[in-house]
Amino acid sequence: MKVCPRCKVKQAVSGFQKNATSPDGLQYHCRACRKSIDARPEKRKADRQRYHANTDGYRNQHYRRSYGITLPEYDALLKRQRGRCAICRNLCKSGKRLAVDHNHTTGRVRGLLCGRCNPLLGYAADDVNMLREAIKYLRRHAG
16 A cells, blocks of 8 residues: 555555656556646646757767767768768658667767668678678669
């Protein structure tokens, strides 16, 4: 049993959602109170503003931790590539950011790729011979 601090009702733990970060492993407020709190437009707006205000900070941290580059370095690389994919040279049609392509062995950043070219290299496991064979195959069966 647990008491919700908002409605002051003692409920079974099944009345609370899980929350791995809280001491008892449950949300602080019961399901009904959580629903009413999350439904408030001003809270949703504040959450959205807080997220968007920190997006660059999150991206910078992600790029530094994952690829060893900063957000300004990403932006400089994007500018050098004129906003285009390093392989197909197209602008990203989906409007998403270009992915950071890197050597999985050395960690060295190679360029920025669109959402179609990035998995192409991933599925080929960066194996140049596999890509050569794929090119031969396409040439044999072109047209």
